[in-house]
Amino acid sequence: MRLGLIGFGNIATALLDLLARGGPLDHLAVLVLPGMEADARRRLEGDLAGAARSHAVVTDAAALLAERPGLVVECAGHAAAQAHVPAVLRAGVDVILVSIGALADPALEAALRAAAAEGGARLVLPAGAVGAIDLLSALGAGGGVKVRYRGAKPPAAWAGTPAAGMLDLGALTEARVFFTGTAREAATAYPRNANVAATLALAGAGFEETQVELVADPAAPGNVHEYTVASPLANYTIRIENRPSEGNAKTSATTIYSVLREIRNRLGPVAI
Numbered sequence: 631m632r633l634g635l636i637g638f639g640n641i642a643t644a645l646l647d648l649l650a651r652g653g654p655l656d657h658l659a660v661l662v663l664p665g666m667e668a669d670a671r672r673r674l675e676g677d678l679a680g681a682a683r684s685h686a687v688v689t690d691a692a693a694l695l696a697e698r699p700g701l702v703v704e705c706a707g708h709a710a711a712q713a714h715v716p717a718v719l720r721a722g723v724d725v726i727l728v729s730i731g732a733l734a735d736p737a738l739e740a741a742l743r744a745a746a747a748e749g750g751a752r753l754v755l756p757a758g759a760v761g762a763i764d765l766l767s768a769l770g771a772g773g774g775v776k777v778r779y780r781g782a783k784p785p786a787a788w789a790g791t792p793a794a795g796m797l798d799l800g801a802l803t804e805a806r807v808f809f810t811g812t813a814r815e816a817a818t819a820y821p822r823n824a825n826v827a828a829t830l831a832l833a834g835a836g837f838e839e840t841q842v843e844l845v846a847d848p849a850a851p852g853n854v855h856e857y858t859v860a861s862p863l864a865n866y867t868i869r870i871e872n873r874p875s876e877g878n879a880k881t882s883a884t885t886i887y888s889v890l891r892e893i894r895n896r897l898g899p900v901a902i
């Protein structure tokens with residue numbers, strides 16, 4: 631398999647580590663920010679040396695495409711999704727988009743849909759840190775879906791976000807709701823913490839109709855995603871207590887495994 635990665639942070643490196651357990655990739659191309667090439671090469675020739683038979687480190691989409699990836703995983707952030715994913719899709723290469731909240735920008739959502747159609751490629755939106763997206767997406771097609779989502783994380787996971795200006799994160803002794811609004815507002819204001827809100831919106835009731843609450847909770851047993859769905863076909867509530875990933879407290883470890891699942895489902899004889 632020839633894999634392209636946009637971003638080489640927590641998700642990308644943990645994913646490579648997992649993939650390498652199944653044997654090395656045929657070729658790996660990694661797109662990093664300019665100036666970060668040497669760091670990436672050091673890791674690819676150091677602790678991640680077994681991940682691929684050959685590798686390349688690039689800084690733009692044209693160079694990534696020149697490496698002929700069969701699949702690209704975006705795991706870099708909203709700005710990277712905007713800068714690089716349209717060209718990859720237009721070139722006919724499928725993209726697993728992890729920074730799903732980027733689609734809260736209607737212009738980018740339209741551009742990515744158009745690029746995928748033009749290139750004959752597929753934009754794959756993984757479940758990421760949440761679950762039961764299969765059911766929500768099925769119900770979404772039936773219409774009349776209402777979704778309420780609550781995302782709670784320990785205070786430290788909200789560092790560097792607008793929550794830090796509203797709350798004294800280090801001194802919290804009880805749970806505080808600091809945001810209520812639509813999924814579009816949540817994904818836009820919290821690009822590194824509310825991709826789940828966008829995933830639920832895209833699967834179910836849409837960005838305006840998906841109600842979101844974000845919470846800093848010193849007693850949270852991890853990154854907790856809870857949502858309730860009411861629809862003519864089924865009603866359900868789900869609560870997921872995620873362990874944070876080792877490399878980034880904002881990101882749940884399950885996100886990495888969700889991307890691994892998408893890749894495994896493309897390669898194996900059975901998809902589940």
Ligand SMILES: NC(=O)C1=CN([C@@H]2O[C@H](COP(=O)(O)OP(=O)(O)OC[C@H]3O[C@@H](n4cnc5c(N)ncnc54)[C@H](O)[C@@H]3O)[C@@H](O)[C@H]2O)C=CC1
Pocket residue numbers: 636637638639640641642661662663705706707708709710713728729730756757758759760821822823825826829877878880881882885
């Ligand atoms: N769909 C979901 O459920 C979830 C989505 N995410 C999203 O996944 C993304 C990655 O998460 P992590 O790996 O934990 O973050 P991270 O911060 O550890 O890694 C991101 C990497 O991307 C690099 N980067 C930033 N802009 C770039 C650009 N324009 N071009 C190339 N590289 C660039 C950074 O230097 C960094 O190394 C974030 O956008 C995050 O919000 C995270 C958790 C859940």
Ligand SMILES: O=C([O-])CC(=O)C(=O)O
Pocket residue numbers: 759821822823824825826827853872880881882883885
């Ligand atoms: O990983 C998580 O728990 C969720 C997350 O950061 C997001 O929704 O962006």
